[in-house]
Amino acid sequence: MRVKVHEDKVLEMKRILLIIGGGIAAYKCLELIRRLRERGITVRAVMTAAAQQFVTPLSVGTLTNEPVLTDLFDLNAEREIGHIRLSREADLIVVAPATADLLARMAGGHANDLATAILLATAKPVLAAPAMNPRMWSHPATRRNVELLAGDGIGFIGPNTGEMAESGEAGSGRMAEPHEILEAIERFYATESSLGPAGLPGLLPRQLNGPLRGRHVLITAGPTHEPIDPVRYIANRSSGTQGYAIAVAARNLGAEVTLVSGPVNLPDPLGVSVIRVETAQEMQTAVTASLPADIAIFAAAVADWRVDGASNQKIKKNKGKKAIPALKLVENPDILKTVAKMKPGRRPPLVIGFAAETESVIAYAKKKLKAKGCDWLVANDVSPATGIMGGARNTVHIIQGETVDSWPEMDKCEVAGRLLEQAAAHLNAISACT
Numbered sequence: 054m055r056v057k058v059h060e061d062k063v064l065e066m067k068r069i070l071l072i073i074g075g076g077i078a079a080y081k082c083l084e085l086i087r088r089l090r091e092r093g094i095t096v097r098a099v100m101t102a103a104a105q106q107f108v109t110p111l112s113v114g115t116l117t118n119e120p121v122l123t124d125l126f127d128l129n130a131e132r133e134i135g136h137i138r139l140s141r142e143a144d145l146i147v148v149a150p151a152t153a154d155l156l157a158r159m160a161g162g163h164a165n166d167l168a169t170a171i172l173l174a175t176a177k178p179v180l181a182a183p184a185m186n187p188r189m190w191s192h193p194a195t196r197r198n199v200e201l202l203a204g205d206g207i208g209f210i211g212p213n214t215g216e217m218a219e220s221g222e223a224g225s226g227r228m229a230e231p232h233e234i235l236e237a238i239e240r241f242y243a244t245e246s247s248l249g250p251a252g253l254p255g256l257l258p259r260q261l262n263g264p265l266r267g268r269h270v271l272i273t274a275g276p277t278h279e280p281i282d283p284v285r286y287i288a289n290r291s292s293g294t295q296g297y298a299i300a301v302a303a304r305n306l307g308a309e310v311t312l313v314s315g316p317v318n319l320p321d322p323l324g325v326s327v328i329r330v331e332t333a334q335e336m337q338t339a340v341t342a343s344l345p346a347d348i349a350i351f352a353a354a355v356a357d358w359r360v361d362g363a364s365n366q367k368i369k370k371n372k373g374k375k376a377i378p379a380l381k382l383v384e385n386p387d388i389l390k391t392v393a394k395m396k397p398g399r400r401p402p403l404v405i406g407f408a409a410e411t412e413s414v415i416a417y418a419k420k421k422l423k424a425k426g427c428d429w430l431v432a433n434d435v436s437p438a439t440g441i442m443g444g445a446r447n448t449v450h451i452i453q454g455e456t457v458d459s460w461p462e463m464d465k466c467e468v469a470g471r472l473l474e475q476a477a478a479h480l481n482a483i484s485a486c487t
Contacts, residue, residue, distance in 0.1 A: 069146070071086065072100075072147070073101065074155040074168075075107065077107060078149075083112060088232070097142075100122070101123075102123070140172075145238065146172065147182070148168075148172070149229075153185045160201045178206075179207050181208065183211060183226070183228070184212060196309065213227040214342075225311070229321075264477035266308075269348075271349045272299050272349075276356070277354075277356045279358070281380065282367050288356055289356055290354070292317060293317035294445065297319050299469040299472065300312040304325055312325050315353055328343070332359065333355045349403070351405065352407045361383045393426035403429070405429045419455075431450070431452075432452060446463065
């Protein structure tokens with residue numbers, strides 16, 4: 054559930070230090086500042102020299118109603134040890150956009166400008182919103198820097214996947230949208246009394262030498278909505294909780310994680326690249342575009358059918374007539390089977406499916422495992438009496454060939470952690486044999 058803390062004034066009198074890096078996405082900070090100020094948060098801004106090439110200190114200062122700081126050697130500010138004071142006064146430091154260069158300097162412990170001096174001097178939580186070209190984001194140097202920073206307790210929101218500012222460029226590297234950063238900030242303040250090790254709720258430091266370090270894990274979660282008309286749709290019951298927990302577990306083991314999510318009422322996990330979709334066809338497109346991956350886990354409850362030729366106008370009742378509109382259904386793409394049947398080199402080395410059943414759970418799951426061609430199948434009983442659908446706990450059976458490993462009931466986060474640990478061990482065993 055999204056945290057609407059602004060409604061009960063939890064955010065009033067809070068203080069954020071916003072460090073604006075030098076990327077085209079810097080313009081999004083103007084909207085972020087406006088939204089933060091609407092919620093009663095005091096915002097002070099520090100701009101790098103490169104940031105001033107994209108937005109002006111005047112525009113930023115007008116929105117914050119505070120002086121904008123740019124120079125480490127500003128005589129008036131440093132008379133009061135400005136960068137030290139700034140590093141201590143805020144409740145939270147937000148770095149947006151966190152460019153590849155700024156992340157590298159943070160990871161290296163540099164302090165050659167005001168922004169990096171503050172970040173090196175602070176003991177307060179830091180939330181970074183990366184933004185850069187997709188190839189820069191996927192470069193091994195950037196991945197090492199992100200892993201190191203996450204291990205030091207830095208929180209991450211995004212980056213998202215989509216079109217870049219450069220013509221013809223697309224992929225993972227878009228800065229999270231202002232509302233997404235705002236939600237991460239709201240979660241921080243809403244749970245400030247019970248922070249995790251990273252200082253941000255829900256974000257554990259990545260293991261620097263975690264078993265999934267350097268691996269890409271692709272996950273689907275949530276339902277799909279197949280439109281009947283602009284106001285009605287066909288869907289499966291799914292909260293997305295288990296899939297989102299799997300994404301967090303993969304991230305905590307050091308993986309680069311892509312989460313393709315159907316419509317759910319859950320915030321994006323920090324440090325995970327999230328692609329939001331509505332329909333099964335959109336999910337298949339997003340999954341295909343996100344390959345290659347080392348592990349693909351299909352936890353989404355994809356609708357089996359969609360309406361052939363959904364109406365672009367709301368379908369009205371025929372008053373005085375008994376005729377009920379006939380819906381012609383066609384089969385949706387089988388995303389799990391499509392990926393599991395891919396040729397070697399394109400197919401992920403480990404493909405894991407989910408089977409939600411209401412009867413004969415293991416028998417049906419074994420048939421599904423063979424039909425889909427995946428390596429493992431996670432089966433569970435989602436009968437209404439179990440409370441699993443939409444609940445916080447799960448009871449699963451891990452099926453590999455004829456082997457069935459039945460786990461006791463546990464929290465979905467624990468299921469996710471245990472599943473990813475086994476997946477990491479399996480993948481590393483495969484790598485050791487090749």
